[in-house]
Structure formats: C-alpha cells, structure tokens
Amino acid sequence: MIRRIGAALGAIAVVASACGSGDSDSSIRVAAASSLTDVMTELAAAYEASSGVEVELNLGASSALALQVEEGAPVDVFASADVALVAGLRERTSGIGTPVEFATNDLVIAVPVDADGRIDALDDFTDDDLLLGACAAQVPCGGYAATAFRLADIEPALDTEETDVRSLAAKIASGDLDGGLVYRTDVAAADALRAIELPADAAVDAVYAAATVDRAGRDTSYGSSESGDDFVEFLLSSTAQEILRAQGFGPP
Amino acid sequence: MTDAVRRIRRQWPRGLVVFAALGAAIIAIPLLALLVRVPWSGLVDAATSEVVRDALLISLVTSLAAAVVSIVLGVPLAWVLARTDAPGRGVLRALVTLPMILPPVVGGAALLFAFGRRGVLGEWLEQSTGLVLPFSIWGVILANTFVALPFLVITVEGGLVAAGTRREEAAATLGATPWHVFRRVTLPSVAPAIRAGAILAWARAFGEFGATITFAGNLPGRTQTLPLAVFVSLDADRDAAIAISLIMVVVSFVILLTLRDRWWSGSAR
Numbered sequence: 270m271i272r273r274i275g276a277a278l279g280a281i282a283v284v285a286s287a288c289g290s291g292d293s294d295s296s297i298r299v300a301a302a303s304s305l306t307d308v309m310t311e312l313a314a315a316y317e318a319s320s321g322v323e324v325e326l327n328l329g330a331s332s333a334l335a336l337q338v339e340e341g342a343p344v345d346v347f348a349s350a351d352v353a354l355v356a357g358l359r360e361r362t363s364g365i366g367t368p369v370e371f372a373t374n375d376l377v378i379a380v381p382v383d384a385d386g387r388i389d390a391l392d393d394f395t396d397d398d399l400l401l402g403a404c405a406a407q408v409p410c411g412g413y414a415a416t417a418f419r420l421a422d423i424e425p426a427l428d429t430e431e432t433d434v435r436s437l438a439a440k441i442a443s444g445d446l447d448g449g450l451v452y453r454t455d456v457a458a459a460d461a462l463r464a465i466e467l468p469a470d471a472a473v474d475a476v477y478a479a480a481t482v483d484r485a486g487r488d489t490s491y492g493s494s495e496s497g498d499d500f501v502e503f504l505l506s507s508t509a510q511e512i513l514r515a516q517g518f519g520p521p
Numbered sequence: 522m523t524d525a526v527r528r529i530r531r532q533w534p535r536g537l538v539v540f541a542a543l544g545a546a547i548i549a550i551p552l553l554a555l556l557v558r559v560p561w562s563g564l565v566d567a568a569t570s571e572v573v574r575d576a577l578l579i580s581l582v583t584s585l586a587a588a589v590v591s592i593v594l595g596v597p598l599a600w601v602l603a604r605t606d607a608p609g610r611g612v613l614r615a616l617v618t619l620p621m622i623l624p625p626v627v628g629g630a631a632l633l634f635a636f637g638r639r640g641v642l643g644e645w646l647e648q649s650t651g652l653v654l655p656f657s658i659w660g661v662i663l664a665n666t667f668v669a670l671p672f673l674v675i676t677v678e679g680g681l682v683a684a685g686t687r688r689e690e691a692a693a694t695l696g697a698t699p700w701h702v703f704r705r706v707t708l709p710s711v712a713p714a715i716r717a718g719a720i721l722a723w724a725r726a727f728g729e730f731g732a733t734i735t736f737a738g739n740l741p742g743r744t745q746t747l748p749l750a751v752f753v754s755l756d757a758d759r760d761a762a763i764a765i766s767l768i769m770v771v772v773s774f775v776i777l778l779t780l781r782d783r784w785w786s787g788s789a790r
Contacts, residue, residue, distance in 0.1 A: 332756030400638075400656055405739060407757035428656040429738025432753060440738075444639040445655050 296323035297497055298343060302331040302350035302477070303433045304374065304410065304452045308516040309348065315512060316503050324500070330408040330433040338362065344482050345497030348504075350374070350434075350452075351409035352478035364483030366497075371504040372477040373519035376413050378465040379441050379456050380448040388448040391417070391467055394425040402437050402449035405430040410437075413473045414450040421471035438462065457517040477518070479504055552770060559767055560760040567764035575742045576750040577768065583658065583746060584726035587665035588673075591722040594666075595673035596715060600707070602674070603681035614678075618671045628667050629735025636663065636736075660737035661744050665726035672725050673718035680714020681707070724773060 301309040306328050313324035327334065327342075331349040335358045338347050347365070349355045355368040380388050387399060394401055403425065404411030411430060418425050428446070431437035434455055440446045442461035452475060456464040467473070481497040503509055510520065560567070567573065601607060602614050620628055636643040636654045647653050654660040684707075692706045693699070708715075730748040737744045739753065747769055754762040 330756070336756050336759075400653065402738070405753050407753055427740060429740050429744070430753075432734065432739060436735075440633075443633065443637060445633060445637045 295321060296325055297345040297500055298325045298327060299346045299348060299497070299500065300327040300329070300334040300338065300342070300344040301348040302334070302409065303328055303435045304350050304455060304475075305348060305477070306435060307458050308454070308513055308518065311512050311516070312504070312509055315508055316500060319508070320499060320503070322499070332408045333433075338365075338482055343484065345484065346479055346500050347482055348477065348479040349409070350475055350477055351412065352476045354409060355478045355480050359480065366481035366483075366501070368478035368480045369501050369505065370476055370478045370521040371501075371509070372513045372521055374452045374454055374475040374477065374517075375519070376410070376417055376450050376467060376473050376475070377453045377456055378448055378467065379438060379451045379462045380465060381441060381444050382461055382463045384447065384463065389465060391421050391423060391471055393448075394418070394423055394427075397426045399426075399447040400428045400445070401426060402429045402431055402440060402446045403427055404434055404437055404450075405432050408433060409475065410434040410450070410452060413475055417450060417467055417471045417473045420473070421468060454517040474519075476521070555763065555766055555770065558759075558763050560763065563760055564764050564767070567761045568768060570761065572741050572745075572750060572754075573747075573761070573765055573768070576745050576747045576765070579658065579661065579742075579744070580727060580746040580748075583661045583665050584669075584723050584729075586662045587669045587726035588719050588723035590662070590666045591670045591673040592715060592719055595670050595718065595722070596677055596708075598670075599674045599677035599681060600703070603678045604686070604707075617674050620668050621671045625668055625729065625731030625733075626735050629664060629732035632660075632664060632667060632732065632736040636660075655736055656738040656740065656744060658737075658744060661733055661746060664732040664736045665729050668729050668732055669722035669726040672721040673715075676718030676721060677711055677714050680711040680718075683714075684710040720776070724777070727773065728769070 299309065299313065309326055309328070313326055316322065316324055327337075327344060329337075331351055331354050334347060335349065335354055338344060339358060339362050347355065347358070348371075349368075352368055352370055355365070359365040359368070378388060378391065387393065387396075393399065403414040406412060406415050410433075429437075429440070431440070431449075434451050437446075437449050438451045438455040438459055441449050441451070442459050448465075451462075453464060456462045479501050481501055505521070514520075598613075598617060602610055602617075607613075633655060634640050636646065638644060638647055638653060638655070643654065652659070654663055688710065689702050689706050692702045697705070728748060729746070730752065733744070733746060734749055734752070739745050739749050741750070745753070747765055751762050751765045751769070754765070
C-alpha cells in the first residue's frame with residue numbers, strides 16, 4: 270500500500286515537472302491584458318515565426334496581472350491596457366523596464382446586434398429598467414468607463430461591475446445585459462455585438478503599454494532564458510502594427 | 522480502557538505524524554502568510570468601510586438563505602436516495618453531487634444558460650413574472666444553493682443510512698402513516714446530520730465565488746459578496762482585500778470551532 274502511494278507520488282512529480290519546464294531554451298512569457306486576447310495570440314504567432322522564440326501567453330485583467338508581477342510571477346513582458354498601471358508598478362517594484370506605448374483603443378457602448386434600440390446614447394445608462402454593465406473601477410476598462418461617465422456628467426444605474434472586459438462583453442453578447450462600456454476592439458471581435466459611439470465630450474482613449482520584466486530574483490525554474498526586449502521592440506514593428514490595426518487598435 | 526488500547530493511544534507511529542503535520546502545514550502556512558500581511562493599524566477602517574459592511578451583509582443573508590433552501594430541498598432528496606428504491610438513484614446521486622466537483626464558473630455559466638434572460642427557463646420567467654435572476658440578490662442565492670445543496674444531501678443521506686430503518690419499521694408496524702413516520706421518527710433520528718449538512722452547506726455558500734460572479738455579476742451593495750469584494754480589491758486596494766479575507770477566516774473558523782463537537786461527533790452517533 271505505502272509503496273503504491275509512493276509510486277503514485279513519484280509519477281505525479283515526474284508529470285508535473287514535465288508540464289512546468291516547457292521549452293526552456295527559446296521561449297518567453299508575456300502577461301497581457303484580456304482586451305488583447307485575440308490580437309496577442311496573433312502577435313505571438315507572428316513573433317514566433319520571425320524569431321523562432323516561443324511565446325507563452327498569460328491573459329487576464331491588467332490589474333490582476335500587475336499583482337502577479339509584483340508578487341514575483343515569472344514573466345518577461347507585461348502588456349497592460351493602461352500605461353498608468355505599468356508606471357505605478359514600476360514605482361513599487363524593481364526590475365520593470367520603461368513602459369513602451371504600442372497601441373491605443375477607445376471605449377464604445379456595446380449592445381447585442383439584435384438590440385431593440387432602447388439604448389442609443391450614453392444618457393440611457395441612467396435608465397433603471399435596463400440591465401447595464403461596466404468594468405469594476407479597479408481594472409483599466411472600469412477606470413476608463415468611470416472617466417467617461419464623469420466627463421458626460423452621468424450617474425449610471427449599473428447592474429454589474431465585471432472584473433474583466435471579456436466577461437462583460439460575453440454577457441452583453443448573450444443578451445443577459447442590455448449594454449455596457451467595452452473597448453471598440455471587443456465589439457469588433459464579437460459578431461454578436463454592435464457599437465454605439467460615445468459623445469465626443471466623453472470620449473476616452475486607452476493607451477496600451479508594454480514593459481520588460483527582469484527575471485532576477487524571480488522564480489527561474491520556469492520558462493525562459495530569452496529577454497523580453499526583442500518582443501517589446503517587435504510590438505512597434507510594422508508587422509505587429511499591421512496586426513494591431515487589422516483588429517481595430519489605433520497607433521500609439 | 523484496556524492496556525493495549527492505552528498503548529496504542531500513547532505511541533504514535535512516526536510516519537503518520539510526519540504526514541499529518543505536512544497535511545496541516547499545507548493549510549496553515551498560507552493562512553499564516555495572510556496574517557503576516559494584515560495591516561493591523563488600518564484594519565478597523567478597512568473592515569468597517571461601506572463596501573465591506575454591505576458585502577458582509579449580502580454574504581450572510583445569501584449564504585443563510587442558501588442553507589435554508591438546501592435543508593428544504595435537500596432533506597427530501599436525501600430521503601429519496603437513502604430510503605426508496607426509485608429507479609436511477611445512482612444517476613440522481615451522481616447528478617446532485619456534481620456541483621461539488623464542477624468548477625463553480627461552469628456552474629455559473631450553466632445557470633446563465635438556464636435562468637439567464639435568453640435561457641431555457643429565464644426567458645419564460647421574465648415574460649410571465651418580470652423577474653430577472655441574474656444580477657440580482659436572488660441570483661446570488663440561487664448560485665449559492667447550486668454549490669451548497671450537494672453538501673447537505675450527502676451528509677443527510679449518510680445520516681439516514683447510518684440510522685437504519687428498524688425504528689421506522691417499528692413505527693409503521695404500530696400503525697403510523699408514512700408521513701407520520703417521516704416527521705416523528707426519521708427526522709429526529711437524522712437531526713444531527715441535518716445540522717452538520719446545513720453548516721457545511723452554509724460554509725460552502727459563504728465562500729462561494731465563481732458561480733456567483735459568473736451568474737449574478739458584481740455590484741457593490743446588491744450582489745457583491747465578501748469573496749467578490751476580496752477579488753475586486755486584491756489588485757487595487759490590497760489592505761482592504763486582506764482585511765476582508767481576515768474577516769472571512771475568523772468568522773468561518775470561529776463557527777467551525779464552536780460547532781465542531783456537536784457537528785461531527787453528533788452526526789456519527
């Protein structure tokens with residue numbers, strides 16, 4: 270019995286370490302904002318094709334990723350939906366490179382494509398009878414949404430504050446919400462969503478920035494030996510910028 | 522107590538002790554690490570902020586409601602599983618315990634497909650009553666019940682099996698109706714199991730996160746429970762997140778501690 274348990278533990282250890290090590294000599298880890306989900310997958314493929322360096326993606330809310338990086342997560346590049354978040358992280362944590370702005374985006378009102386037209390402007394966000402969503406103030410898209418509401422002098426009657434923009438977009442697409450504030454690129458990426466522009470005086474620009482993360486002092490048993498510098502540089506290349514433009518992101 | 526028994530009680534096999542200590546450490550170390558990070562000076566401010574008070578109230582109301590609903594629906598379910606020879610009981614048992622293993626976020630998505638506005642039942646519910654479950658406190662209670670109910674069912678079913686059917690048979694022989702037997706014989710005999718199951722169900726609902734955020738959304742003052750408040754503030758306001766976590770650990774620990782004896786040993790008896 271004991272011997273069998275020992276053997277099982279040994280087998281688990283072997284499998285677990287095989288999963289953890291990956292391709293350790295030519296790979297980098299990139300932590301990227303959830304609004305970059307689709308485009309970053311394409312960017313990673315293009316970078317792999319040109320450099321031969323494999324890219325492992327860790328996608329999530331920028332603020333959650335910043336926390337992971339601050340707590341020592343082994344990543345080489347942090348790509349955030351908010352340049353201010355990278356700047357803040359850099360003040361608190363050592364080993365974070367200069368933030369490089371590589372794309373812009375902006376907020377729109379997303380409604381389901383078959384919406385009945387009850388929402389056609391930002392003012393409709395005061396309607397208590399509609400089910401409305403935005404991101405939580407703690408994540409970048411929520412910070413931008415709060416700014417838009419403030420600029421338009423609107424007290425929104427929200428029904429949920431989602432913790433990442435993709436789950437918000439999904440709940441609008443499924444019809445569970447009547448509308449919400451998401452990035453223009455999230456609407457472009459979802460067939461089930463239609464965009465309504467914000468009024469000019471409430472327009473908010475999201476500035477995406479990437480920074481290298483120094484592996485020194487981090488858990489080096491995982492992942493890569495390559496540095497993230499090349500990847501950050503690649504984000505500004507014409508190849509990368511074309512991919513970003515095709516997905517609706519603006520130039521930095 | 523015989524000498525042999527005394528000897529076994531005194532001498533602990535060393536291997537067991539090592540593994541027991543490791544097992545305890547896996548749980549104790551992260552909780553101690555949480556304590557180390559607690560911002561004791563600002564704790565009172567963080568713990569009495571409006572967000573935390575609202576979330577605590579919502580958490581208590583929804584988790585207690587889920588425990589009550591679990592008792593009302595779970596005891597009959599456990600009875601069907603333990604006392605009848607209804608066909609497909611094996612499948613039914615697997616089905617009602619599935620939420621224990623299912624990732625809660627899958628449960629939340631499934632609830633949306635069923636009770637969302639375009640869901641199988643949700644669309645009908647909205648048209649006939651105007652009630653929309655997602656993004657409401659009713660949605661939180663439903664999500665909590667979904668994850669908590671299995672804990673009550675398996676505990677009470679265990680209690681029913683352990684209690685046996687002899688006294689029920691005796692009562693029936695003496696002329697008691699089936700409903701009378703259930704109320705006056707079966708229920709009292711599994712009361713400790715119901716209490717234990719209800720506490721487990723409550724505890725699971727109190728800590729519930731994935732199904733809630735997926736199905737009921739996150740709005741401070743309406744659907745934001747303590748676990749959601751922790752998750753949201755973990756990035757931006759770490760001190761608040763740690764303070765809320767501490768409240769959850771203390772509340773849960775105190776309740777488990779005070780009820781431990783009546784709970785586990787009670788259900789075994």
